[in-house]
Amino acid sequence: xxxxxxxxxxxxxxxxxxxxxxxxxxxxxxxxxxxxxxxxxxxxxxxxxxxxxxxxxxxxxxxxxxxxxxxxxxxxxxxxxxxxxxxxxxxxxxxxxxxxxxxxxxxxxxxxx
Amino acid sequence: xxxxxxxxxxxxxxxxxxxxxxxxxxxxxxxxxxxxxxxxxxxxxxxxxxxxxxxxxxxxxxxxxxxxxxxxxxxxxxxxxxxxxxxxxxxxxxxxxxxxxxxxxxxx
Numbered sequence: 001x002x003x004x005x006x007x008x009x010x011x012x013x014x015x016x017x018x019x020x021x022x023x024x025x026x027x028x029x030x031x032x033x034x035x036x037x038x039x040x041x042x043x044x045x046x047x048x049x050x051x052x053x054x055x056x057x058x059x060x061x062x063x064x065x066x067x068x069x070x071x072x073x074x075x076x077x078x079x080x081x082x083x084x085x086x087x088x089x090x091x092x093x094x095x096x097x098x099x100x101x102x103x104x105x106x107x108x109x110x111x112x113x
Numbered sequence: 114x115x116x117x118x119x120x121x122x123x124x125x126x127x128x129x130x131x132x133x134x135x136x137x138x139x140x141x142x143x144x145x146x147x148x149x150x151x152x153x154x155x156x157x158x159x160x161x162x163x164x165x166x167x168x169x170x171x172x173x174x175x176x177x178x179x180x181x182x183x184x185x186x187x188x189x190x191x192x193x194x195x196x197x198x199x200x201x202x203x204x205x206x207x208x209x210x211x212x213x214x215x216x217x218x219x220x221x
Contacts, residue, residue, distance in 0.1 A: 002156070002158075040121065040213060041213055042116075042117065042210070042211045042212055042213045042214075043157070043201065043203075043211035044211075045208060045209060045210075048208075056208065058208075090156055090157070100145055100147070100162055100205065101159055101162070102159070102209075104156035104157050104158070105156060106155065106156050107156050
């Protein structure tokens with residue numbers, strides 16, 4: 001275990017549903033990240049938070065809405081998703097933005113029907 | 114579009130042999146380079162980082178960096194079945210960019 005947990009581990013949702021992914025890190029880190037991993041495609045960085053402030057948003061559609069209420073928790077709110085959004089969503093954390101080593105959570109496997 | 118390119122594999126290597134994984138990157142501003150290992154159904158795990166030209170060794174793993182040619186490689190000596198996984202290469206300039214990974218299979 002890396003000290004980063006994610007829930008749920010699996011999620012099936014319809015295109016009209018609203019759901020949220022949760023990430024929690026127990027490492028005392030100050031930076032947290034959301035990644036999307038699709039089959040046979042590179043890991044895509046979606047959002048970066050540092051000390052609860054969003055510092056990066058890589059042209060992610062507005063149907064994905066991140067929230068970072070404190071430095072230990074990160075959420076990804078989902079609404080009106082498309083089937084092509086089906087992927088593994090990974091959360092990661094690092095000591096701070098300058099620290100290169102990122103610790104990944106186990107991911108949430110999302111299927112959009 | 115800044116990219117990191119890897120051969121998707123699968124790369125099949127006999128147990129005990131050297132596995133060689135290669136990666137090229139397009140952003141000449143990249144300063145940091147990483148190799149992550151991802152077992153099937155698991156999350157990526159950092160196994161090596163390298164920042165300067167040359168070789169960096171850690172146990173059975175050796176990372177090699179050549180900034181002039183913009184390539185990074187990972188050598189795994191004495192390959193074990195437990196090394197079977199997908200290996201992700203990543204580079205970082207202003208942000209980290211991952212390759213799509215190379216699937217490595219160590220056959221007994």
